[in-house]
Amino acid sequence: MNEPSARRDRGEAIFKEVFGREPRAGNYPDFLEITTEHLFGEIWARPHLSLKERELVALTAVALARTDWELRGHIGASLNLGMSREKIIEVLIQLAYYGGWPVANNGLRVAQEVFAELDNAAGKDADDDE
Amino acid sequence: MNEPSARRDRGEAIFKEVFGREPRAGNYPDFLEITTEHLFGEIWARPHLSLKERELVALTAVALARTDWELRGHIGASLNLGMSREKIIEVLIQLAYYGGWPVANNGLRVAQEVFAELDNAAGKDADDDE
Amino acid sequence: MNEPSARRDRGEAIFKEVFGREPRAGNYPDFLEITTEHLFGEIWARPHLSLKERELVALTAVALARTDWELRGHIGASLNLGMSREKIIEVLIQLAYYGGWPVANNGLRVAQEVFAELDNAAGKDADDDE
Amino acid sequence: MNEPSARRDRGEAIFKEVFGREPRAGNYPDFLEITTEHLFGEIWARPHLSLKERELVALTAVALARTDWELRGHIGASLNLGMSREKIIEVLIQLAYYGGWPVANNGLRVAQEVFAELDNAAGKDADDDE
Amino acid sequence: MNEPSARRDRGEAIFKEVFGREPRAGNYPDFLEITTEHLFGEIWARPHLSLKERELVALTAVALARTDWELRGHIGASLNLGMSREKIIEVLIQLAYYGGWPVANNGLRVAQEVFAELDNAAGKDADDDE
Amino acid sequence: MNEPSARRDRGEAIFKEVFGREPRAGNYPDFLEITTEHLFGEIWARPHLSLKERELVALTAVALARTDWELRGHIGASLNLGMSREKIIEVLIQLAYYGGWPVANNGLRVAQEVFAELDNAAGKDADDDE
Numbered sequence: 001m002n003e004p005s006a007r008r009d010r011g012e013a014i015f016k017e018v019f020g021r022e023p024r025a026g027n028y029p030d031f032l033e034i035t036t037e038h039l040f041g042e043i044w045a046r047p048h049l050s051l052k053e054r055e056l057v058a059l060t061a062v063a064l065a066r067t068d069w070e071l072r073g074h075i076g077a078s079l080n081l082g083m084s085r086e087k088i089i090e091v092l093i094q095l096a097y098y099g100g101w102p103v104a105n106n107g108l109r110v111a112q113e114v115f116a117e118l119d120n121a122a123g124k125d126a127d128d129d130e
Numbered sequence: 131m132n133e134p135s136a137r138r139d140r141g142e143a144i145f146k147e148v149f150g151r152e153p154r155a156g157n158y159p160d161f162l163e164i165t166t167e168h169l170f171g172e173i174w175a176r177p178h179l180s181l182k183e184r185e186l187v188a189l190t191a192v193a194l195a196r197t198d199w200e201l202r203g204h205i206g207a208s209l210n211l212g213m214s215r216e217k218i219i220e221v222l223i224q225l226a227y228y229g230g231w232p233v234a235n236n237g238l239r240v241a242q243e244v245f246a247e248l249d250n251a252a253g254k255d256a257d258d259d260e
Numbered sequence: 261m262n263e264p265s266a267r268r269d270r271g272e273a274i275f276k277e278v279f280g281r282e283p284r285a286g287n288y289p290d291f292l293e294i295t296t297e298h299l300f301g302e303i304w305a306r307p308h309l310s311l312k313e314r315e316l317v318a319l320t321a322v323a324l325a326r327t328d329w330e331l332r333g334h335i336g337a338s339l340n341l342g343m344s345r346e347k348i349i350e351v352l353i354q355l356a357y358y359g360g361w362p363v364a365n366n367g368l369r370v371a372q373e374v375f376a377e378l379d380n381a382a383g384k385d386a387d388d389d390e
Numbered sequence: 391m392n393e394p395s396a397r398r399d400r401g402e403a404i405f406k407e408v409f410g411r412e413p414r415a416g417n418y419p420d421f422l423e424i425t426t427e428h429l430f431g432e433i434w435a436r437p438h439l440s441l442k443e444r445e446l447v448a449l450t451a452v453a454l455a456r457t458d459w460e461l462r463g464h465i466g467a468s469l470n471l472g473m474s475r476e477k478i479i480e481v482l483i484q485l486a487y488y489g490g491w492p493v494a495n496n497g498l499r500v501a502q503e504v505f506a507e508l509d510n511a512a513g514k515d516a517d518d519d520e
Numbered sequence: 521m522n523e524p525s526a527r528r529d530r531g532e533a534i535f536k537e538v539f540g541r542e543p544r545a546g547n548y549p550d551f552l553e554i555t556t557e558h559l560f561g562e563i564w565a566r567p568h569l570s571l572k573e574r575e576l577v578a579l580t581a582v583a584l585a586r587t588d589w590e591l592r593g594h595i596g597a598s599l600n601l602g603m604s605r606e607k608i609i610e611v612l613i614q615l616a617y618y619g620g621w622p623v624a625n626n627g628l629r630v631a632q633e634v635f636a637e638l639d640n641a642a643g644k645d646a647d648d649d650e
Numbered sequence: 651m652n653e654p655s656a657r658r659d660r661g662e663a664i665f666k667e668v669f670g671r672e673p674r675a676g677n678y679p680d681f682l683e684i685t686t687e688h689l690f691g692e693i694w695a696r697p698h699l700s701l702k703e704r705e706l707v708a709l710t711a712v713a714l715a716r717t718d719w720e721l722r723g724h725i726g727a728s729l730n731l732g733m734s735r736e737k738i739i740e741v742l743i744q745l746a747y748y749g750g751w752p753v754a755n756n757g758l759r760v761a762q763e764v765f766a767e768l769d770n771a772a773g774k775d776a777d778d779d780e
Contacts, residue, residue, distance in 0.1 A: 003654065004653065027632050028609065028632075031613055031624070034693075038688055039227055043224065046680075048217050048220035053217075056183065056186055057224045057225065060187050060190040061190060061194060062622050065586065065620065065622035065623070066326065066586065067623075067625070069625070069629060070626060084178070086178045087178050087179060089288065089291075090176065091179065093173065093176070093294070096291070097490065097491055098187065098191035098192065098195075099191055099489075100321065101299070101487055102322050103327070103490075105330050108287075108288055157498075158502075160306075161483055161498060164302075164486075195456065195492035196715065197493070200491070200492045200496060219678065219680075223680070223684070227616075228620045228621055229619075229620045230617065230715065231689070231720070232711070232715035232717040234681070235717070235720050236720060242677050299487055303484065308474070308477050308480035316446055316450075317446065317450050317481055318484070324451060325488075326586065349438075349551075350437075350438040350439045354447045354448070356554075356747075357746075358447065358751055358752065359750045360748045360749045360750045360753075361555075361748055362581070362582050362585035362590045363585070364551070366590060394523065421758060424563075425751075429751070432554075436550075451750065451752070455716065456716065457753070459756065460752045563743070563744065566743070568740035569737060569740045569744065576706055576707065577710050577741055577745065577748065580710040581749050584714055585749075607703075609698075610697075611699065614693065619711055619715075
């Protein structure tokens with residue numbers, strides 16, 4: 001395992017690569033530190049799986065956990081890492097068979113909300129351009 | 131969706147590609163037919179995800195479900211599709227953080243049993259060759 | 261298994277019998293097709309369990325999955341198939357002991373919302389009659 | 391709620407009706423008392439659901455919980471209450487879609503063991519008759 | 521087990537000690553009676569664990585169940601029994617490792633809402649004092 | 651967060667205090683290092699919860715996860731940290747209500763096996779003393 005400053009820097013870099021933004025200073029500084037330094041700086045930094053593969057595992061796990069707020073974050077991360085909407089939908093259809101219809105229907109509903117928000121935001125941007 | 135005979139043929143072909151063997155006629159012929167014709171012939175046959183990606187989703191879901199017998203099957207399928215032992219172990223380490231230590235420890239224990247059986251079988255084969 | 265057109269027709273008929281309405285064309289046409297043609301046209305169409313028994317299994321599973329949106333649908337389906345409110349409440353009380361208090365309390369809260377909406381809608385209808 | 395002696399008597403009677411045998415004095419007398427007096431004497435004794443319906447809910451919940459030992463008990467209870475093997479298998483197939491393939495495959499494997507033990511026991515009885 | 525009136529009285533007293541308020545007469549009088557008389561009057565009343573220890577088990581279980589509404593109640597109960605906010609947060613961080621990041625992140629989000637509501641209510645009270 | 655050597659030493663010390671033995675070098679050296687250095691050296695080492703409170707959270711979570719092998723380890727850890735058998739049984743009875751009867755029955759069965767092994771080992775030791 002690694003020197004504290006090394007894992008912090010690497011954790012922040014990987015977090016940003018996965019989520020497309022800096023970690024947000026929030027109400028739980030200790031848990032943010034653990035998440036950034038250890039989960040992203042030491043685990044996501046490990047060899048053998050690419051970031052896309054790690055995200056596919058995380059997306060699957062969070063869809064099965066049915067925690068909507070978390071799931072939004074990992075749908076965003078999947079898009080950010082270059083996974084298409086079709087692939088995300090297909091993961092959820094595959095999960096209908098490995099976690100059941102409630103998992104798939106719940107995930108598809110959340111995905112639809114995320115996609116609609118992105119389309120709305122893009123629409124506003126397009127309007128701003130006029 | 132597809133003609134019955136077309137989906138049966140495709141299901142058997144994909145099943146064999148994933149598990150490296152024919153579906154086994156067992157005690158539940160109806161459920162085997164559903165699994166082969168629909169799950170493998172119509173769902174695993176869909177576009178947008180490769181067989182390896184579908185297996186990564188299935189392996190993750192089954193590890194989280196902690197059904198050891200099923201998990202053995204999907205560790206075997208992952209190996210059969212060309213995933214290395216290191217990658218399988220790494221999926222389980224990633225799941226320590228997305229499903230908890232009990233999921234990872236349980237999965238690693240099952241993986242170890244599968245790997246040991248394969249090594250024993252390979253060892254016997256090697257002995258047979260002498 | 262069955263010819264595509266046969267399973268589509270049967271799936272739509274069973275879906276309507278269970279939910280009391282046509283399947284809604286939504287944002288995921290492929291998953292709707294799988295749900296209608298395969299889940300309702302081939303699985304709910306199988307022998308050995310009545311539609312009411314299948315719904316009792318589905319209601320139990322969805323209550324345990326704690327996916328509120330899905331649960332609303334299956335409370336509606338249970339009512340539609342002739343299960344009384346008392347029976348639905350009793351299933352959730354039974355689940356306090358087989359899935360824990362969080363499952364029961366969550367389910368009872370969702371059921372209360374569904375019942376209140378139905379009463380409100382009925383109240384409005386009654387007002388419209390005046 | 392009821393007088394202690396009334397609920398004990400009723401609990402023992404319902405337990406015996408469900409499982410086809412007396413509650414077994416085991417290593418946890420307090421939990422056995424809670425199970426017999428409260429769960430069977432007060433909850434299973436409630437109106438609105440028949441014993442068969444309560445067992446269908448319990449069987450579904452225990453199959454989803456994937457606790458093999460418990461599941462054996464509830465497959466036995468289902469048979470004892472007059473549910474056929476075909477119906478039990480069909481509940482597990484329905485659960486493939488509401489809890490995922492790992493739940494169904496695990497449940498079907500346990501059911502097969504229970505059925506085989508019963509057939510073996512019946513076979514021995516038949517031999518004894520000769 | 522106990523006389524009905526004795527368990528009702530004790531159940532109401534323990535419920536009030538845990539949640540800091542009387543049980544609320546709601547839409548499910550039977551389930552409220554079961555909860556008060558049996559769960560609080562007979563189970564929480566048992567020896568070997570203190571109320572604080574029972575609440576720690578309940579808080580952990582409800583956080584893992586990810587039923588937000590229930591979780592709010594048990595975060596409130598934990599505070600009411602004298603557990604500090606720091607300890608509640610720490611339970612959720614511990615659960616990141618025994619249930620996964622989705623459980624911890626979901627619980628921390630709910631805790632933040634509960635703490636903010638308490639601070640707002642306290643702020644209003646402070647304003648009223650002026 | 652901490653220097654690598656500091657967290658390794660602290661992790662090994664806390665692991666030993668919890669489980670009453672050194673971490674076992676097994677087949678997954680990386681995961682053992684993560685478990686020892688991070689989970690025990692950085693998380694179990696955090697303030698706000700005592701080791702006994704952390705173990706109560708872990709025991710609850712593992713009982714709910716129904717991973718028997720892990721559960722054995724945490725029943726052993728609970729005993730090692732001074733929790734009585736009565737308290738462990740009582741946690742499982744409390745979990746009957748917060749996770750359902752299958753969780754409690756499964757946990758009680760595993761606890762009984764652990765207690766019996768300890769009694770057998772103690773019996774052999776006693777015999778050896780004669």
